[in-house]
Amino acid sequence: MTESLSQPAIEAVDLVKTFGRTVALDGVSFTVAPGSVFGVIGPNGAGKTTIMRALLDLIRLSSGRATLLGTESRNAGPELRRRIGYLPGELTLEGRSTGRRLLRHYADISGPVATGRVDELAERFSLDLDRTVRTLSKGNKQKLGIVQAFMHQPDLLVLDEPTSGLDPLMQQEFLGLVREARGNGQTVFLSSHVISEIQQAADEVAILRNGRIITVAGVDALRDSAIRHLRLSASGVTAGELHDRLRPLAGMEEVDCRPTAAGAEATAVLTGGISPFVNVIATLRLTDLVVEEPDLEESVLRLYSAPGAGP
Amino acid sequence: MTTTVRRTPLPVFTKALTDSRRSLVGWSLGFAAALSLYLPIFPSMSGNSQMQDLIDSLPTELTRTINYENIGTGAGYTQSTFFGLVGFLLISIAAISWGAAALGGDEESGQLELTLAHAVTRVEVAAQRFAALAVKILLPALVAFVIVMIWNGPAELDIDLANLLSTCLLFGGLALVCGSAALLGGALTGRRAWGIGTGAFVAVVGYVFNAVGNQGTDLEWLHALSPYYAAYGHDPLINGADAWTVVLFYLAALVLGALAALALRQRDVGV
Numbered sequence: 001m002t003e004s005l006s007q008p009a010i011e012a013v014d015l016v017k018t019f020g021r022t023v024a025l026d027g028v029s030f031t032v033a034p035g036s037v038f039g040v041i042g043p044n045g046a047g048k049t050t051i052m053r054a055l056l057d058l059i060r061l062s063s064g065r066a067t068l069l070g071t072e073s074r075n076a077g078p079e080l081r082r083r084i085g086y087l088p089g090e091l092t093l094e095g096r097s098t099g100r101r102l103l104r105h106y107a108d109i110s111g112p113v114a115t116g117r118v119d120e121l122a123e124r125f126s127l128d129l130d131r132t133v134r135t136l137s138k139g140n141k142q143k144l145g146i147v148q149a150f151m152h153q154p155d156l157l158v159l160d161e162p163t164s165g166l167d168p169l170m171q172q173e174f175l176g177l178v179r180e181a182r183g184n185g186q187t188v189f190l191s192s193h194v195i196s197e198i199q200q201a202a203d204e205v206a207i208l209r210n211g212r213i214i215t216v217a218g219v220d221a222l223r224d225s226a227i228r229h230l231r232l233s234a235s236g237v238t239a240g241e242l243h244d245r246l247r248p249l250a251g252m253e254e255v256d257c258r259p260t261a262a263g264a265e266a267t268a269v270l271t272g273g274i275s276p277f278v279n280v281i282a283t284l285r286l287t288d289l290v291v292e293e294p295d296l297e298e299s300v301l302r303l304y305s306a307p308g309a310g311p
Numbered sequence: 312m313t314t315t316v317r318r319t320p321l322p323v324f325t326k327a328l329t330d331s332r333r334s335l336v337g338w339s340l341g342f343a344a345a346l347s348l349y350l351p352i353f354p355s356m357s358g359n360s361q362m363q364d365l366i367d368s369l370p371t372e373l374t375r376t377i378n379y380e381n382i383g384t385g386a387g388y389t390q391s392t393f394f395g396l397v398g399f400l401l402i403s404i405a406a407i408s409w410g411a412a413a414l415g416g417d418e419e420s421g422q423l424e425l426t427l428a429h430a431v432t433r434v435e436v437a438a439q440r441f442a443a444l445a446v447k448i449l450l451p452a453l454v455a456f457v458i459v460m461i462w463n464g465p466a467e468l469d470i471d472l473a474n475l476l477s478t479c480l481l482f483g484g485l486a487l488v489c490g491s492a493a494l495l496g497g498a499l500t501g502r503r504a505w506g507i508g509t510g511a512f513v514a515v516v517g518y519v520f521n522a523v524g525n526q527g528t529d530l531e532w533l534h535a536l537s538p539y540y541a542a543y544g545h546d547p548l549i550n551g552a553d554a555w556t557v558v559l560f561y562l563a564a565l566v567l568g569a570l571a572a573l574a575l576r577q578r579d580v581g582v
Contacts, residue, residue: 019582053424053579053581053582056427056428058424058427058428058579058580058581059579059580059581059582060579077432078429078430078431078432078435079430081428081429081430081431082429082430084428086425086428086429088421088424088425088428090421091421091425092420092421092422092425093422093425094330094422096330097330105322105326106425106426106429107318108318108319108322108325109322109323109426109429109430109431110429110430111315111318112315112318113315114314114315115314115315148425
């Protein structure tokens with residue numbers, strides 16, 4: 001962690017990658033601040049894995065450049081990768097050795113690894129290192145992959161779908177490990193299709209679709225832009241009046257009003273700020289009000305599918 | 312300061328060797344067994360005129376193809392039965408499968424991606440795996456040398472040990488060329504099957520061109536294209552081998568290994 005704090009941990013500038021006629025990355029730019037956790041979400045095939053492979057110089061960009069920890073990734077020497085921990089999205093580990101021997105091998109390449117570090121990590125994840133890798137379940141192989149990425153305490157962690165195959169308890173353990181890493185000043189770049197996980201772990205989120213970043217936002221900002229489901233009922237008002245009051249509000253959609261015995265009830269979906277809505281309902285005689293937690297998952301899914309969504 | 316675990320030098324080379332220790336033992340035992348089946352029966356064959364009559368009665372095309380023309384001497388017999396045929400087949404299979412697995416197979420299975428994400432360059436990975444391949448191939452060649460040497464007296468082979476040494480070096484060198492071609496095929500494509508195809512092409516075409524070139528002067532030019540002929544065409548076990556020929560095989564293998572490293576360096580890995 002010798003870098004000055006002002007230097008980004010990752011700076012990606014206009015990454016373009018084509019495979020034949022397929023455009024995998026179509027001008028992706030983002031910056032990851034040192035000591036932060038940066039998440040990428042997107043549907044399968046959006047380009048998450050391609051970005052990570054390009055950062056590790058496993059594939060070569062058609063154009064654009066990526067700078068990691070102050071070093072350009074293309075043809076970077078081993079010294080850069082010694083400072084990076086990588087977990088591939090499709091993890092394949094050699095099946096014949098034990099977990100311990102395999103970790104030993106990677107430590108030989110990328111070490112040094114502090115004495116006891118591997119055992120400590122294995123214990124946290126209840127992983128038996130003396131079993132042959134081939135006999136491990138998918139989840140246990142994934143744990144081995146996580147230990148492999150974290151054991152040499154790299155300055156930067158690049159983790160592709162790190163919790164895939166882990167049960168909920170182990171997912172929490174992993175998120176704890178990410179928080180610890182951030183606490184140590186390490187930077188974490190991770191991808192996921194589980195939004196709640198990104199929401200818990202990341203400071204910033206990039207949403208990726210068809211090889212483009214749709215938005216980069218802080219998790220809080222994303223939550224602000226997220227949609228909330230509303231349900232309210234009021235007395236002394238007709239369904240038509242209620243509809244007329246709610247409908248003009250910015251971000252108010254899918255307003256559905258029905259008459260009730262005492263007045264009317266409405267359900268709607270609200271995107272964006274909540275205070276205009278609160279001002280409107282303050283004048284009503286409410287008998288019931290439910291504002292659900294913002295649903296990040298649904299708002300992101302809408303972004304994926306919005307036809308006109310662009311950067 | 313935190314204490315750290317001591318690290319092994321040349322980890323990729325070391326792992327490539329230790330991972331195949333079982334297969335190395337297996338192949339070496341196979342070589343020893345094949346030699347120990349063939350060599351002890353030489354005295355009963357050389358003193359047996361019926362055997363020579365049998366060979367003489369075979370079509371000359373056949374005896375030329377399988378190089379059985381000099382089978383009457385210990386050196387000719389060992390060359391024809393082992394170095395030129397069964398041994399060549401065995402060591403080629405071993406070398407080609409090791410060479411194809413070293414980069415192509417490793418990439419195809421998805422394991423190379425993770426290795427390359429660690430603190431090692433692609434050229435280092437290719438170079439260390441090439442070196443491991445060379446050691447793995449030379450070990451069975453050494454086994455062949457020792458076993459032939461052991462049987463030399465008891466089986467009345469009467470082979471000159473210097474000629475045996477250069478033959479074993481050519482034997483290993485030829486296999487290393489095939490294995491390096493397999494390494495290159497795998498490095499170019501990231502597929503094990505292409506590696507095997509490339510290596511087998513060199514081995515088989517070399518053998519076939521030698522055999523066809525043996526048939527007559529019209530076809531002798533094929534010898535120039537045959538690594539097999541370059542190794543065995545002048546009967547090194549009988550006549551000894553030119554040091555340059557031996558060196559040339561290892562140089563050719565080095566060139567193929569370097570090309571494999573360059574090919575791997577340029578490519579997108581794991582796509």
